[in-house]
Amino acid sequence: MDRRDWVYGWLLVLPAMVFLGLFTHLPAIATIWNSFFSTPRGRRPKLFVGLENYQRLLDDPVFWKVMVNNLWFALGTIPLSIALALIMALSVQRAFAGRALVRMAYFTPTVLPLIAVANIWLFFYTPGFGLIDQITGLFGLGQSNLLGSPDTALFAVMAVTVWKEAGFFMIFYLAALQTIPPHLGEAAKIEGAPTGTVFWRITFPLLMPTTLFVSINAVINSFRMVDHIFVLTGGGPDNASSLLLFYIYETSFRFWDTAYGATLTVVMLALLGVLAIGQFLIFDKKVHYK
Amino acid sequence: MSGFDKWLGHCAALLLALLWVLPLLFAIWTAIHPVAFEARFQLNAPLTTENFVKAWQAAPFARYFLNSFVLVTSILLAQFVLCTLAAYAFARFRFPGRDFLFVLVLMQLLVMPDILIVENYKMIRALGLVDTIAAIALPYVASGFGVFLIRQAFMTVPSELDDAARVEGAGVLQILWRVYVPLAKPIYLAYGLVSVSHHWNNFLWPLIVTNSEETRPVTVGLSIFASVDSGIEWAVINAATLMTSGPLLVAFLLFQRQFVQSFMRAGIK
Secondary structure, rough: HHHHHHHHHHHHHHHHHHHHHHHHHHHHHHHHHOOOEEEEEOEOOEOOOOHHHHHHHOOOHHHHHHHHHHHEEEEEEEEHHHHHHHHHHHOOOOOOOOOHHHHHHHHHHHHOOOOHHHHHHHHOOOOOOOOOHHHHHHOOOOOOOOOOOOHHHHHHHHHHHHHHHHHHHHHHHHHHHHHHHHHHHHHHHOOOHHHHHHHHHHHHHHHHHHHHHHHHHHHHHHHOHHHHHHHHHOOOOOOOOOOOHHHHHHHHHHHOOOOOOOHHHHHHHHHHHHHHHHHHHHHHHHHHHH | OHHHHHHHHHHHHHHHHHHHHHHHHHHHHHHOOOOHHOOOOOOOOOOOOOOHHHHHHHHHHHHHHHHHHHHHHHHHHHHHHHHHHHHHHHOOOOOOHHHHHHHHHHOOOOHHHHOOOHHHHHHHHHOOOOOOOHHHHHHHHHHOHHHHHHHHHHHHOHHHHHHHHHHOOOOOOHHHHHHHHHHHHHHHHHHHHHHHHHHHHHHEEEEEEEEOOOOOHHHHHHHHHHOOOHHOHHHHHHHHHHHHHHHHHHHEEEHHHHHHHHHHHHHHH
């Protein structure tokens, strides 16, 4: 190793490391540290409280509610968006008149701000006046309040998420489909295999690495995407559509309970850590598969 | 596949595509027609720009646009500089602690500033920067993703080019600027598109650190404008919604291929 290389190397990474340290690593450590303290209020400084915040977490029905919501949110949005993404990719794989337009139609929601997407959908959901009620009204059905009812609020939020994400995942399938040699499918067809069999026996298994990759991205997104909740439901009614990150926001910036907010963030960090390990193991397997 | 099957498949594709753009088309419909035609779909309905004018005047959107513009350009410039320097070091220099530092960089792919809102807010407050555009930008300027992407590009540069420039007496930064950066142009474009659209669309963090008209980006401005109790007509809200998404939509229509490719490259890492 050249000593001059050392100096250059360090000087070049220094600016980026300073900002990474200030806004990623230090805050991450501080989050864990502060979860063992009480929230400072006014003149009262923060006090070491041990595991009290974690005890409160375990006893907090809202925490469990948002965790279950997050689980349903993930289960409801991920498989559906991925299936739709695959259907979309397959449908525009071959050339036909209007293919470019179709592909654009699928992808456009990805480009829009989530907050704008939520505004557009809010208009559909508005009771009585929104498009959904106008349509059901034509068939003589009564009013619905999808966003205002605890049974449907989360599903309404999930529909918006699927609309926004499917087109994004499609592009990964499109890229993967291009790498599958067409003669594989053709050979199977000459042998008389029906289209369905060709898909399930050849295409789908070859797309498996893409499916895994997209799934992991989708899981991470299911923890990150909360903008639309602000517009659509505000987490309500009665936390029926609140997710973990939204609850962290509410706790920390509406009730200014930053210590409990930090504790909730630790849960988030732990979940992402588990994901990272999972990702590592899965991608390890993918290498063996090749 | 038989001809009929194919035809059926294309019809299904068109149908799904239509269903997919319907929400957007509907928003456009209400925005460019008078309020009376909000849910009446007649081909001869008169067109109007009135909703856009109303929205533009009802809230300081000009200021919001300016804020967003300043925000995304300064983030992009800072990211390009910081990530390029770090990527160069990781790609071509050998120094103690390099691998450890690189792991620290990669950690940001998972532990994003988006979720560290509580402590990042404290950090911004400690720096005295609450309610500034810098506060929105700072957590994102050193992007682990950017470092990773640009490093990948730099590693494909043949080291002979590097050596040749060195023999001619070019300094470290000169080599970076003259040899590496030009060769990585497609990556910069890809990263730039992803970064700009991400930060134009970002909402939660700007919502937390801003509280005045002078700093709010369009997403936060829109959410305040459109909050249900403000009693504004839907057509006007839809016009505002389209307005705030407008620059990205136009950019997307113009650079469709680049957009799709960069989003993909960004995702695959």
